[in-house]
Amino acid sequence: MASSEAGRTTTEYIQHHLQNLVLGVHPENGLSIAHGSEEAAAMGFWAIHLDSMFWSIGLGLFFLWLFKKGADRATAGVPGPLQNFVETIVEFVDENVRETFNGKSEVVAPLALTIFVWVFLMNLMDLIPVDWIPYASEKIGIPYMKIVPSTDVNITLGMSFSVFALMIYYSIKIKGAGGFFKELAFQPFNSPNVLVQAIFVPINLLLEGVALIAKPISLGLRLFGNMYAGELIFILIALLPFYAQWALSVPWALFHILVITLQAFIFMMLTIVYMSMAHEHH
């Protein structure tokens, strides 16, 4: 049992596993690594999760490296195994984009590919036994190490807000600022009577505004919630005696294989749908 090894109580063990490696300016300690959640909270917005950023960028680079290698070897002739693998994923993404996204865009398909593979890789870190890397990094002097970037709400919201920004950008680019505003102001209620319409506009703006803001938040929190819950259950299973852990961790890991793929797919599909909505005229 890992908790007794480190001489911690169960609560401390769980808290330790859920604590990011935060680098920030503490009001008292100055620029430092936060020890515990109180110190991290005290650092406020101007702090950064080094572990999340490290794994996230590392996995992103791995994705680019792998697919670039596949792209470099891409020939019209007989494909090798790496090319087959890369092309299978690219084709899968391309098919989904074709089916869902009706506009013409150079960005959407690569965007969807990046999201799918990157989110999948970040989620995949969840299947590495929860104690391995935190324990190893503690040995080399890093106090906290959360290796699943998608269990960090900053990471998922960072991506979903980027998607949101693209949505707004394309909405304005395709429909014009006026057209975009009209979409928000004259739906779902409208009336031929100008006076009635004047009453409807603020209501519409409120409804559509909330719906618009809800998109990136739900997109980010959905991924975060699923992965955080999965991670938490792995941590709880890790609290069991070592001879009993497999009975729960194996089924949960098997089930989680489905979850991580599905969440990556959902994130990608919703991004495509949002992009499609941004490109559509009404």
Add this chain to the structure above:
Amino acid sequence: MNINLTLIGQAISFAIFVFLCMKYVWPPIMTAMRERQDKIAQSLAAAEQGAQRREEAEAEVETMLQEAKAQAAEIVATATKRGNEIVDEAKETARAEGDRLKAAAQSEIEQEVVTAREDLRKQVGSIAVAGAGKILGTEVNAESHAKVLDDLVGQL
């Protein structure tokens, strides 16, 4: 669960990764896939064409074979006919030759018979003269009795 700079850091890296993917990963893969699609389509078309050509060739071979068979049958028929003709001709020739030979033999035989009869007649004449001489005791002059002898010979 603090919202902090990580969010912005992630957004920046996200933008960079999407840009790099769009620039260096997506286009070459898509190009290669399209090219391969075209290539496969072309190959399939070529294969179909080849199959069609082969079928045509087979049909042609079939026709040629049939023609050759017909020709062969014709040749055989002609040859058989000619053979029969030759045999018939040979038979005819042989029969004619046989007849000729037979006729020649017949005439020779007849000749022989005539010659033999002539000889016999002559000998009978001389024998009759000799006999008559013996009977008469005198020599019968063949020349003086020539008329009698000739009558006698003529009666034989």
